[in-house]
Amino acid sequence: MDNRLIFEKSDSGRKASYIKKPEISLREPKEILPENYLRSNLEFPSLGELEVVRHYTNLSKRNFSLDTNFYPLGSCTMKYNPKINEELSSLEGFLNIHPYQNEACLQGALELIYNLEKLLSEITGMPRFSFQASSGAQGELTGMLMVRKYHKIMKNRKRKVIVPDSSHGTNPATSSMCGYETVVVESNKDGLIDLDKLNKAVDAETAAIMLTNPNTLGLFEENILDVAEIIHRNGGLLYYDGANFNPLLGITTPRLMGFDVIHLNLHKTFSTPHGCGGPGAGAVGVVDKLSDFLPAPVIDKKKNKFYFNYKIKHSIGKVRAFYGNFSVLVRAYAYLLRLGREGVVRVAQNATLNANYIREKLKDDYNVASNKPSMHEVVFSCTKQKEKGAPAFDIAKRLIDYGMHPPTMYFPLIVKEALMVEPTETESRKTLDYFVESMLKINNEITENAQMLHDTPHTTPVKRVDEVRAARNPDLRWHPNK
Amino acid sequence: MEFENYNLFGNWSLEIGIFEHMPYILNTENDIKEMLRVIGAQNLDDLYKHLPSKIRLSGELNIPEGLSEQEVKQSVRNLAGKNKPLDSFNSFLGAGLYDHYIPSALAPLISRAEFLTAYTPYQAECSQGILQAIYEYQSYICLLTGMDVSNASLFDGASSLAESVLMSLRITKRNKVIISSAINPEYKKTLYTYLSGFNFKIQEIDFNTQGSTNIDSLKQILDENTACFALQSPSFFGIIEDTEKFSSLAKEKGVLTILVTNPISLCLLKEPGNCGVDIVCGDGQVLGGSISLGGPSFGFLATKNEFLRQMPGRLVGKTVDRENKTAYCLTLQAREQHIKREKATSNICSNQSLNAIQSAIYLSLMGKDGLTKCALYSLNLAHYFYEHLKEVEKIKLNFSQNFFNEFIWQVDDARAVVKKLYKEKIIAGLTIDDSYPGLKNGILSCCTETKTKEQIDDFIETLKNILK
Numbered sequence: 001m002d003n004r005l006i007f008e009k010s011d012s013g014r015k016a017s018y019i020k021k022p023e024i025s026l027r028e029p030k031e032i033l034p035e036n037y038l039r040s041n042l043e044f045p046s047l048g049e050l051e052v053v054r055h056y057t058n059l060s061k062r063n064f065s066l067d068t069n070f071y072p073l074g075s076c077t078m079k080y081n082p083k084i085n086e087e088l089s090s091l092e093g094f095l096n097i098h099p100y101q102n103e104a105c106l107q108g109a110l111e112l113i114y115n116l117e118k119l120l121s122e123i124t125g126m127p128r129f130s131f132q133a134s135s136g137a138q139g140e141l142t143g144m145l146m147v148r149k150y151h152k153i154m155k156n157r158k159r160k161v162i163v164p165d166s167s168h169g170t171n172p173a174t175s176s177m178c179g180y181e182t183v184v185v186e187s188n189k190d191g192l193i194d195l196d197k198l199n200k201a202v203d204a205e206t207a208a209i210m211l212t213n214p215n216t217l218g219l220f221e222e223n224i225l226d227v228a229e230i231i232h233r234n235g236g237l238l239y240y241d242g243a244n245f246n247p248l249l250g251i252t253t254p255r256l257m258g259f260d261v262i263h264l265n266l267h268k269t270f271s272t273p274h275g276c277g278g279p280g281a282g283a284v285g286v287v288d289k290l291s292d293f294l295p296a297p298v299i300d301k302k303k304n305k306f307y308f309n310y311k312i313k314h315s316i317g318k319v320r321a322f323y324g325n326f327s328v329l330v331r332a333y334a335y336l337l338r339l340g341r342e343g344v345v346r347v348a349q350n351a352t353l354n355a356n357y358i359r360e361k362l363k364d365d366y367n368v369a370s371n372k373p374s375m376h377e378v379v380f381s382c383t384k385q386k387e388k389g390a391p392a393f394d395i396a397k398r399l400i401d402y403g404m405h406p407p408t409m410y411f412p413l414i415v416k417e418a419l420m421v422e423p424t425e426t427e428s429r430k431t432l433d434y435f436v437e438s439m440l441k442i443n444n445e446i447t448e449n450a451q452m453l454h455d456t457p458h459t460t461p462v463k464r465v466d467e468v469r470a471a472r473n474p475d476l477r478w479h480p481n482k
Numbered sequence: 483m484e485f486e487n488y489n490l491f492g493n494w495s496l497e498i499g500i501f502e503h504m505p506y507i508l509n510t511e512n513d514i515k516e517m518l519r520v521i522g523a524q525n526l527d528d529l530y531k532h533l534p535s536k537i538r539l540s541g542e543l544n545i546p547e548g549l550s551e552q553e554v555k556q557s558v559r560n561l562a563g564k565n566k567p568l569d570s571f572n573s574f575l576g577a578g579l580y581d582h583y584i585p586s587a588l589a590p591l592i593s594r595a596e597f598l599t600a601y602t603p604y605q606a607e608c609s610q611g612i613l614q615a616i617y618e619y620q621s622y623i624c625l626l627t628g629m630d631v632s633n634a635s636l637f638d639g640a641s642s643l644a645e646s647v648l649m650s651l652r653i654t655k656r657n658k659v660i661i662s663s664a665i666n667p668e669y670k671k672t673l674y675t676y677l678s679g680f681n682f683k684i685q686e687i688d689f690n691t692q693g694s695t696n697i698d699s700l701k702q703i704l705d706e707n708t709a710c711f712a713l714q715s716p717s718f719f720g721i722i723e724d725t726e727k728f729s730s731l732a733k734e735k736g737v738l739t740i741l742v743t744n745p746i747s748l749c750l751l752k753e754p755g756n757c758g759v760d761i762v763c764g765d766g767q768v769l770g771g772s773i774s775l776g777g778p779s780f781g782f783l784a785t786k787n788e789f790l791r792q793m794p795g796r797l798v799g800k801t802v803d804r805e806n807k808t809a810y811c812l813t814l815q816a817r818e819q820h821i822k823r824e825k826a827t828s829n830i831c832s833n834q835s836l837n838a839i840q841s842a843i844y845l846s847l848m849g850k851d852g853l854t855k856c857a858l859y860s861l862n863l864a865h866y867f868y869e870h871l872k873e874v875e876k877i878k879l880n881f882s883q884n885f886f887n888e889f890i891w892q893v894d895d896a897r898a899v900v901k902k903l904y905k906e907k908i909i910a911g912l913t914i915d916d917s918y919p920g921l922k923n924g925i926l927s928c929c930t931e932t933k934t935k936e937q938i939d940d941f942i943e944t945l946k947n948i949l950k
Contacts, residue, residue: 003808006618006846016852018585022859023935024866029750029858032865033884037722039752043625044850049587052846060596062611063603067595073604080506081599084551090589093562098575099776100912101566102904108564109775122545134637134778135832137819141676148679173819173829177648179679182824220533251530256537267832271506275836276612277602277796278635279778295675317675321578321640321668321765322776334558338505340548346504349526353509356529357517373532400608408604411820428508429517455804457607462803465606470801470813474790476631478621 001461006055007478010045043480062461064405066274070431074377074408074420075168075216077246077268079351082338085271085331094330099322103307109326110306114299116283116333123344124245125255126262126285130294131324136243138319139263139282140174140210145316146261146286146293147208147237148178153293153314156235158207164193166217166412168241171210180207187414191217191370191379195226202234212241213257214248216412216420217369218355218377228258237261237290245269246424247352247376250345254285261286270332281328295319350425351376354432358421361436365443369415377422381415385443389450392417395442397464400457402438503548568773572937573909574867576888576928577718578639578666578765579773582746582856583932585847588770592840602796602832606811607803613810616798616835619842626748627762628755629784633795635838636830639765640669642781643712643742644676645794645828646761649785650710650738651682652792652827658683658707662695664717665742667917673712682709693719693881693890697727704735710761714742715751719881719926720864720888722751729758745769745782745841747886749857761785770844771837780834780841791817794828796835859931860887863938867929870942876949888928890914893949896923902948908941 002009029038047055064071071078088094097106117129133139144161151158160183161175172182185201188194192215202209209231213221221227231238240254240262246269254262266272267280274280286294296315297308308323339347352375359368359378369379382392396406396419408420423432446453455464509517514526523529530538549557568581592598596611603609603616616634623632636642647659659677661670663686670686677684687699695713704711711732715723729739738760746768748754754762767779785793791814799813819826848856864887871877871891878892888911893899896913903910911927918924929938 003614005614005621006842007621014849014851016585016847016849016855018848018852019583019856019859019931021855022863022866022931022933024862026858026862027865029861032861033722036726037724037751037884039748039750039756042749042850042854044622044853045846046849046851047846049585049847052843053587053591055846056591056615056843057594059611059615060591060594062609062614063596063600064605064608065596066599069608071601073601076601078601082506084555086593086598088555088558088562091559091562092567092569093565095772095774096567096569096581097565097775098568098573098579098773100575100577101568101909105566106775108561111564112558112561119545122543134641134834135830137829137831138637138641141829145675145678168831169819169821169823169826170829170831172824173822173826176824176826177676177679177829179681222532222534225534225536250539250543252533252537252539256539273598273836274601274832275834276597276600276616276839277835278637278832279780279834279837280832316678318668318671319641319675320638320672320777321666322638324776325778326775327772328778330558334554337546337549337554337557338551340503341543341545342503343505343548344543344545346507349529350504350507350509350514352529353514353517353521353526356521356523360521373529375529396605397607400605405608406605426506426508429513460607461610462607462805462807462809464804465809465811466801466803467606467811467813470799470811471816474631474797474814475800476617476620476790476797476813477624478618480625 005478007045009051009055010047012046014046014048069403069405070427070435071405072407072421072423073405074422075243077422077424079271079424080426081271081273082335085334088334089327089330094327107306110299112333113329114301114306116329119336120264120283120285123249124262124285125253127288128286128291128294128298130284130298131281131329132295132319133263133282133284134320134325135278135280136263136265136282137170137174139284140170140241141177142284142295142319143239143261143263144174144178146290147239149293149314149316150290151207157205159205161207162201162209165414166191166215167210168212168216168243171241175210190372191219192372193221193223193227195223198227198230202230204234206231206234206236208237208239210239210241212244214244214375217379218374219370219372220375224257243268244376247348249348251348261290266328266332271335272328272331279325279328281325347425354423354425354427358423358432358436362439365440369418377420379415380419382417382419385446386417388446390446390453392419394453394456395419397456398442398453399438401459404435404438505548571907571909572940574911574927574929575909577912577926578668579776580768580928580930581773581932582768582930584770587847588840588843591843592836597836597839603812606809610810613798615839615842617800617810619838620798622842622845623782623784626745627784628753629762630787631790632782632784633793633797635833635835636781636783636795637834638777638779638781639742640672642763642783643669644673646740646763646783647673647710647712648676649761649792649794650740653789654709654738656707656709659710660685660687660700660703660708661712662687662714664689664695664719665712665714666718669742693721695723700728700731704732704737706735708735708737710738710740712740716744716747716886719890720885721882722884722886725754725757725759733758746857749853750861766837766841769841771840778834778837780837792827793817795830795833856931860929863929863933864888867938870938874942874946887930888926890921890924890926892923894923896925899948900925903944906944908944
């Protein structure tokens, strides 16, 4: 197989003919612009279409993906991405509209966003949403900047944000980007928030707590109402990181749990594809008292016409250009229409069922990180396996040989040798059984020959990759003269 | 609907037809029974019995019942049909998003499920294709910009500017930011929002009568507290700035120069890396992306080697596997949130990888020849348009002619003129007095290679008639 870079396949004789020559007399760039503004050369490859098609088709085949492999990557909710959503998001009426066209030309798009907001409001209990954020982390930034501005307007002197030690890395990173000091609260032995420690950490300077529930151990924070009470009593707000909302659809809402501002990852819970790392969308929802702080504009309706409403009293401004990752919103909307009120509950239940099934089947051979019941994902602590000579890393790599994408590894940080397994609701029992069997087989393999696991994976186009070398001698691009 | 009488959260059993509507779920009723047995639960609701009853929803959500695929398709198609896409007009609208021709081979390649449905390539061995594609993307951005290194993408142009400014603040440890007011207003707003958690000072400098950023104003406020000067070229007004002059002035005070740019323009214009620029950023929609109401596109960010460790975002590096074969992996992750947490260079996790890979495929398809033509034709058509507008009475063209594919023209009562043109199915461009009250009656219009002589001539004729 030809694994050269696209640049190395170039043949300077090739010319593209995709675009038509205008019927005007063409002038050289230097006849139009000062010569010192122009570049002397563009070191780009020249290829024929078939070569490009073959190159990228072959690259695509050197990957695991959801459509080809079980992908139980914890915290990422790799559920099936329905094909109809792709078709609908590529409709000409959605693809070829410009945000600066007048609103009369955009009524369908605005109505879709408006409807999506209504659906998510009902599902979460949050009356208003912004769809500007392009990801969960940008949703966090949006939400926490609203928190910051809220406290400023209310003249609350706040400087700290609380996060549990099990939190996603984005939470403390976001807190820093909002100019807050991050205070980390240690979890208790069950992996849940320790109320005593929380009580000690919270004071009048606490701006907010950032929480995901279920937390990153896949556990429901049973004391969530006490947490809310402690934070609110101190004049703080509760931020909900919705990365793990999938098992709670139609069961409870962030509002009922006491949250004030939330983001939902539309690319997780709402089935939009992950695209090698993006685009996603972070829908940010708020309680009434924060709706004056939303990024502008929001979509409102007057006399049966939808419009961009920029009149938001204390708006934090914008977190990106235009209105967000619109075509991601189309997919999430189509998904919710398809599920409906029964369907969303089935999602939650089956996601939880699948994770608990795996837990039950593996719990005698792999330590479960907590004795508390699991929700949508189960975190194993592979300490027994490590003692036998194979750390979680090796187990993860061995799973690739069995045709499965590894679970999230070494996260949450508070679990030793963590493997975080999130099967999602869209996998069949047969697939789960195959995963379980493979994990049990691997456990036996470790007993028999742990060394063999160090050399895994055996079946991939490249063998174990030297990541240390990559970091030590960064080679981050192709050079024309190399 | 048969579910309506059914108590969802009570003691329902499996026998009452609840599995009628479970799109995308593969567990059958038998599967569920068996799995519940394994777990030792009576019914699905048992899985939630440890949740406090106070927070449980007491009834069904008030959202519509689920639909068949057929119905969903109809419903969403109806909404799409209510929009009026650009191609139903003779459109000259750009202002940060541009209509370029997209080769047909692009969609089937980027829609391949192996790209579409994978996630961040954390596991290098089963993600070599994605990693190589991103490495090629990074290389393309470096070649275009003349910079040493590029990350694997950010969200969009606006947030890439904000991240660039934050990066300059980390590098210099200074606290003042100067930006040109001729930067895209959406980008400026985003920058202000991103910086609102800190006490940094942001100052905007004006533009001169030619529409170019006023270098004398920069001279006056540039000082040793300044972290960066951010410029856009081609600017929001379409004008190509004399970047080198600005960067050499900035350099005297140890100030970093950040350039926002349009990657298609760089197929003709001098590489920012050869203009003394320290960080280049911008939006990648023009590289094979649809306009799609402004998203998703992607942001790019490229810089010099010396600033590598302060870069935000993912990076792919080339290395070897244990058999010494070439391999790729995510690298320098010690900058990132999942390792560094509150000390990370950014909170970014998911980015816009698919759009970045899409741009690499676009660039490969178009190739050197196709891209040069794309930029050349856009430049020529925009200038043809400009020359002919000049001949129209009552039109003012006060700004510099050193523009790439768009420019500002003025006419009395611009909004009324734009409305009249719209009635004739012409979208003239963007009226900009909302963002620039000083440029009253200004209209920003653009031409890409998708415009024809006929469309431009038609615009000019219609405009003449309206202004008669």
